[in-house]
Amino acid sequence: MDFKKNIPIYLQIIDRLKQDISLKILKPGEKLMSTRELSIKFKVNPNTVSRVYKELELENIVFTKRGMGTFVVEDETILKNLKKKMASDIITKFICDMKDLNISLEESINMLKKIEEDQWKI
Amino acid sequence: MDFKKNIPIYLQIIDRLKQDISLKILKPGEKLMSTRELSIKFKVNPNTVSRVYKELELENIVFTKRGMGTFVVEDETILKNLKKKMASDIITKFICDMKDLNISLEESINMLKKIEEDQWKI
Amino acid sequence: MDFKKNIPIYLQIIDRLKQDISLKILKPGEKLMSTRELSIKFKVNPNTVSRVYKELELENIVFTKRGMGTFVVEDETILKNLKKKMASDIITKFICDMKDLNISLEESINMLKKIEEDQWKI
Amino acid sequence: MDFKKNIPIYLQIIDRLKQDISLKILKPGEKLMSTRELSIKFKVNPNTVSRVYKELELENIVFTKRGMGTFVVEDETILKNLKKKMASDIITKFICDMKDLNISLEESINMLKKIEEDQWKI
DNA sequence: GTGGTCTAGACCACA
DNA sequence: GTGGTCTAGACCACT
Numbered sequence: 001m002d003f004k005k006n007i008p009i010y011l012q013i014i015d016r017l018k019q020d021i022s023l024k025i026l027k028p029g030e031k032l033m034s035t036r037e038l039s040i041k042f043k044v045n046p047n048t049v050s051r052v053y054k055e056l057e058l059e060n061i062v063f064t065k066r067g068m069g070t071f072v073v074e075d076e077t078i079l080k081n082l083k084k085k086m087a088s089d090i091i092t093k094f095i096c097d098m099k100d101l102n103i104s105l106e107e108s109i110n111m112l113k114k115i116e117e118d119q120w121k122i
Numbered sequence: 123m124d125f126k127k128n129i130p131i132y133l134q135i136i137d138r139l140k141q142d143i144s145l146k147i148l149k150p151g152e153k154l155m156s157t158r159e160l161s162i163k164f165k166v167n168p169n170t171v172s173r174v175y176k177e178l179e180l181e182n183i184v185f186t187k188r189g190m191g192t193f194v195v196e197d198e199t200i201l202k203n204l205k206k207k208m209a210s211d212i213i214t215k216f217i218c219d220m221k222d223l224n225i226s227l228e229e230s231i232n233m234l235k236k237i238e239e240d241q242w243k244i
Numbered sequence: 245m246d247f248k249k250n251i252p253i254y255l256q257i258i259d260r261l262k263q264d265i266s267l268k269i270l271k272p273g274e275k276l277m278s279t280r281e282l283s284i285k286f287k288v289n290p291n292t293v294s295r296v297y298k299e300l301e302l303e304n305i306v307f308t309k310r311g312m313g314t315f316v317v318e319d320e321t322i323l324k325n326l327k328k329k330m331a332s333d334i335i336t337k338f339i340c341d342m343k344d345l346n347i348s349l350e351e352s353i354n355m356l357k358k359i360e361e362d363q364w365k366i
Numbered sequence: 367m368d369f370k371k372n373i374p375i376y377l378q379i380i381d382r383l384k385q386d387i388s389l390k391i392l393k394p395g396e397k398l399m400s401t402r403e404l405s406i407k408f409k410v411n412p413n414t415v416s417r418v419y420k421e422l423e424l425e426n427i428v429f430t431k432r433g434m435g436t437f438v439v440e441d442e443t444i445l446k447n448l449k450k451k452m453a454s455d456i457i458t459k460f461i462c463d464m465k466d467l468n469i470s471l472e473e474s475i476n477m478l479k480k481i482e483e484d485q486w487k488i
Numbered sequence: 489g490t491g492g493t494c495t496a497g498a499c500c501a502c503a
Numbered sequence: 504g505t506g507g508t509c510t511a512g513a514c515c516a517c518t
């Protein structure tokens with residue numbers, strides 16, 4: 001995993017884990033890698049991973065058992081909402097940004113369709 | 123104007139000015155407010171506005187005449203490209219973000235269409 | 245038994261056993277459950293229970309006969325003091341915490357009285 | 367300020383600041399010391415103070431202006447509730463702890479009254 | 489071995 | 504000068 005500059009590493013890792021969880025690459029109840037393992041995998045300081053786990057716990061996406069490790073929550077509802085919320089956030093932002101440029105939702109959709117068609121040609 | 127947390131104020135102002143320019147609220151050749159005026163209007167540190175103008179000048183969107191102030195460039199081509207580039211950036215980001223969530227462009231478009239229809243009902 | 249986060253499990257178990265002993269649910273001289281039994285009952289690591297027994301022994305509340313198990317001490321004086329000390333600790337902490345908030349002992353008592361009256365209404 | 371062992375320093379500082387705010391030693395809208403200043407005053411690492419400010423911000427007790435510093439919120443309601451909540455937390459804990467020892471609220475109050483009287487004698 | 493806390497000190501973006 | 508992020512590495516308590 002290579003990190004973008006400008007965006008804090010810990011946020012990028014959070015996003016990555018959220019994706020893995022919402023795509024069920026990490027399943028409900030499954031144990032995450034320990035802070036140390038993950039810090040080695042991502043070539044990052046353990047503290048940074050610590051922070052990631054703490055924030056994910058605040059969002060009720062993972063929980064920790066003392067001395068046992070960190071686990072994905074088992075409540076499926078939360079996990080379903082996670083993906084929904086992430087998608088809805090992206091869409092809302094997109095619509096707002098386009099509105100700011102005075103581009104209506106209709107036009108935006110047309111532009112996307114055009115890109116879709118172009119993909120086939122390649 | 124109220125600023126979002128997490129995003130640097132100077133970036134938000136840059137975006138705002140770019141919008142105004144691309145929507146021709148600020149016309150080619152028109153003089154921008156002085157750094158002082160703008161800093162008062164936005165209740166922001168004058169240094170922050172300075173930085174905004176500097177960055178816009180680097181992007182060839184405005185230029186400075188010493189002692190006269192800062193002006194929107196008159197080259198229409200640049201201004202047209204400005205809007206195009208901004209829109210294209212937003213769209214690219216949107217498509218990537220959705221892909222990361224394993225949502226195809228087709229699905230994304232469908233979700234947007236659904237929102238469009240829902241707007242009519244309100 | 246469900247454990248609070250933030251407070252070490254072993255401390256919570258110690259407190260629980262102290263209560264049981266001071267309330268004579270566990271009587272002087274009575275045998276405690278084995279570490280294994282207790283660890284199963286509380287769904288906890290056996291080491292954790294071991295530690296609990298070790299600490300209680302240090303405080304002279306239980307004692308161990310090799311190969312026989314762990315027992316509540318028979319000295320009634322110790323057990324009486326146990327309850328007294330626990331109560332006094334709680335009270336001292338309460339008074340200090342309220343003082344820190346600039347709430348006098350008199351006011352604290354009034355607040356407690358108010359709660360007492362309210363209970364009757366329910 | 368001297369810190370208790372066993373309790374994380376950052377929690378002790380949080381508590382201290384909450385007290386100062388609820389007692390209006392730090393007034394609404396007032397600027398807190400910078401992370402560096404406070405870290406020197408408390409002989410503590412700047413990161414520790416950083417963490418304190420972050421948590422207080424999460425609880426909506428302070429807010430930060432980028433590059434300007436950290437300030438007590440100005441909303442009086444929040445600050446009033448702060449003191450209320452802190453007191454109520456302490457009282458609830460006290461009542462529960464005593465109940466666990468099989469000591470009724472009535473008895474608890476009597477014990478406190480006794481202590482109150484004893485104070486006069488000294 | 490697990491996460492939690494803390495120190496020391498660095499660099500950065502922001503105002 | 505302000506807070507935010509990150510690294511390096513330590514110690515601790517818990518399981």
